[in-house]
Amino acid sequence: MRLYRFAVLILLIAIYSCKTGPDVTVKKRPNIVFIMSDDHAYQAISAYDERLIQTPNIDRIAKEGMLFTNASVTNSICAPSRAVILTGKHSHINGKIDNISPFDTTNVTFPQLLKKAGYQTAMFGKLHFGNNPKGFDEFKILPGQGDYYNPKFITATGDTTITGYVTDIITDLAIDWFENRRDNEKPFMLMYLHKAPHRTWMPAERHYKEFTQKTFPLPKTLFDDYVSRETTAGPAEMNILKHMQLSYDLKLTDSIAKQLDIKNWNTIGNRIGRLNSEQRTAWDAVYDPINEDFARRFPEMNDSTLMVWKYQRYMQDYLGTIAAVDENVGRLLDYMDENDLSENTLVVYTSDQGFYLGEHGWFDKRFMYNESFKTPLLIKWPNVITPGTTEEEMVQNLDFAQTFLEVAAVTAPQDMQGESLVPLLKGEKEKWNRDGVYYHYYEYPAEHAVKRHYGIATKEYKLIHFYYDVDVWELYDHSKDPNETNNVYGDPKYADVVADMKEKLRELRKKYKDSDELDNQFIERYKNEGLITE
Structure with a gap:
């Protein structure tokens, strides 16, 4: 009898574990x-x-x-x-x-x-x-x-x-x-x-x-x-x-x-x-x-x-x-x-x-x-x-x-x-590998007149390139300038940082398939559609 009950228990466990019904799905899938x-x-x-x-x-x-x-x-x-x-x-x-x-x-x-x-x-x-x-x-x-x-x-x-x-x-x-x-x-x-x-x-x-x-x-x-x-x-x-x-x-x-x-x-x-x-x-x-x-x-x-x-x-x-x-x-x-x-x-x-x-x-x-x-x-x-x-x-x-x-x-x-x-x-930071993030803003000329720009941010620095009607670079040192009011792009002390950040930016633009050519295509399309004018 004891052997029989054990066999029945094993069978029930097997049946339940194979169940793919909704209740089990809900519990397994958040x-x-x-x-x-x-x-x-x-x-x-x-x-x-x-x-x-x-x-x-x-x-x-x-x-x-x-x-x-x-x-x-x-x-x-x-x-x-x-x-x-x-x-x-x-x-x-x-x-x-x-x-x-x-x-x-x-x-x-x-x-x-x-x-x-x-x-x-x-x-x-x-x-x-x-x-x-x-x-x-x-x-x-x-x-x-x-x-x-x-x-x-x-x-x-x-x-x-x-x-x-x-x-x-x-x-x-x-x-x-x-x-x-x-x-x-x-x-x-x-x-x-x-x-x-x-x-x-x-x-x-x-x-x-x-x-x-x-x-x-x-x-x-x-x-x-x-x-x-x-x-x-x-x-x-x-x-x-x-x-x-x-x-x-x-x-x-x-x-x-x-x-x-x-x-x-x-x-x-x-x-x-x-x-x-x-x-x-x-x-x-x-x-x-x-x-x-x-x-x-x-x-x-x-x-x-x-x-x-x-x-x-x-x-x-x-x-x-x-x-x-x-x-x-x-x-x-x-x-x-x-x-x-x-x-x-x-x-x-x-x-x-x-x-x-x-x-x-x-x-x-x-x-x-x-x-x-x-x-x-x-x-x-x-x-x-x-x-x-x-x-x-x-x-x-x-x-x-x-x-x-x-x-x-x-x-x-x-x-x-x-x-x-x-x-x-899950707390598995060793599986995370990201040194910087990419940004690109396009809506100009338009409301609020914020110029087109793209850039890279790391925990330490931020490099931004404004383009279209200007060609201006900005660099911010977050440890010294958390409010981002001091553009140090032209400061000789940051020459190595600029070179490093520009290389990282080039790598990110390549990774995400963005480019100057694509920027120009968007600009030309918008000009043709009358959405922006010179």
């Missing part, structure tokens, strides 16, 4: 939740810097997982960054070099590959290019930039408008999908993509009431004079004093702008106009007194005091939108914890690029300088990542696609150009 905000500066996450805002829910991902301190993008502008993430290819390969050019839909994206491999896939929030993303069982995405209040969404079956605040709504959509349409027999990949904190920075009522009362520390380089960078940083049109619109960006009413005879103001009416009567009443109760106070003070303001006023208003609204992002990330993480979804799920928090919060006097992004180039990256993966780990290796958004594919045990296409982060996530 779920993936990719959380991305738009223009979220790493300086505005308290895991990186506590001076501006507390973000306990986003920080929680780092506390339970890994914080990357040298994560960056390949092209700091919204749609190209998203194309790089989806394809695992640099902009010049996937074709989406700027916000103007169309996305080549023949590109194979990692969601397509995951869906084909049996993952249930969903996307909610801001994609920013195309209205029919491939590789998703379900999507509800904002058209273009989308709106903060009462936003419209594009779905596979038509458009719909939802009353409320966009960050809350995107989270509602994700949780509703978890609750009502998630297939428990499949692993899932969710892309949960926030509009915030993209311009024009309209916080939720609960946050603008709070944040408009706050004052924030000034960045050290707020009044940067661009000495040693006159022909590159100097001409950029994203200075808070000169280029940030009082009405469009900072919510000054049209009537007060006209009353004060302020030139070059741009109305925000089309966005304020989306507020219903209840929302508008609450909005006016807070912003009208701010505007009236500004009208009283404006005649006595000089450039310095106006710059500081604009910076503070910018931070109040920008950071107010992030407060809602942090709350809603917490809502999603709590839901996953409460419904036993966290244990087998890789969670990523990032932004499509960095952003200037007054550094160098700027808002916006585009440059290869740190605040634009570097991006937040926090990842948790229970039982794989050691909680509370900080990782200093240089990684890029180029690496996400191959990371997710390896996590899902899907072979990445040969033409993907990134490197899977899995060795770093």
Whole structure:
């Protein structure tokens, strides 16, 4: 009898171990939740810097997982960054070099590959290019930039408008999908993509009431004079004093702008106009007194005091939108914890690029300088990542696609150009071999007037080449100049560093199949299409 029972036990174990049904698949193949905000500066996450805002829910991902301190993008502008993430290819390969050019839909994206491999896939929030993303069982995405209040969404079956605040709504959509349409027999990949904190920075009522009362520390380089960078940083049109619109960006009413005879103001009416009567009443109760106070003070303001006023208003609204992002990330993480979804799920928090919060006097992004180039990256993966780990290796958004594919045990296409982060996530740094990362920005002449440039960054140095209408090189020594205000390219003491960095840059351009010839082809194509003129 004992022998019989033993034989039966062995048979049951054999049968169970051979089972390939859904339950076993779910346990073996991790779920993936990719959380991305738009223009979220790493300086505005308290895991990186506590001076501006507390973000306990986003920080929680780092506390339970890994914080990357040298994560960056390949092209700091919204749609190209998203194309790089989806394809695992640099902009010049996937074709989406700027916000103007169309996305080549023949590109194979990692969601397509995951869906084909049996993952249930969903996307909610801001994609920013195309209205029919491939590789998703379900999507509800904002058209273009989308709106903060009462936003419209594009779905596979038509458009719909939802009353409320966009960050809350995107989270509602994700949780509703978890609750009502998630297939428990499949692993899932969710892309949960926030509009915030993209311009024009309209916080939720609960946050603008709070944040408009706050004052924030000034960045050290707020009044940067661009000495040693006159022909590159100097001409950029994203200075808070000169280029940030009082009405469009900072919510000054049209009537007060006209009353004060302020030139070059741009109305925000089309966005304020989306507020219903209840929302508008609450909005006016807070912003009208701010505007009236500004009208009283404006005649006595000089450039310095106006710059500081604009910076503070910018931070109040920008950071107010992030407060809602942090709350809603917490809502999603709590839901996953409460419904036993966290244990087998890789969670990523990032932004499509960095952003200037007054550094160098700027808002916006585009440059290869740190605040634009570097991006937040926090990842948790229970039982794989050691909680509370900080990782200093240089990684890029180029690496996400191959990371997710390896996590899902899907072979990445040969033409993907990134490197899977899995060795770093597992603490196997000996398997990681990257000395520098490559960057290339194309959108010029265009909004904000940031010149075309490419470059290489290592942990120690950054070498940038500006081209098209200039031919200027810049070198920054991060150990001596962390704020990147002193271009030492022409300093004889750095001659050997320049030679070494140029050689590394040549190697990276060859590795990633970029070249001057390709740059010229893009320029000629755009001239022929009338997108740029001499």
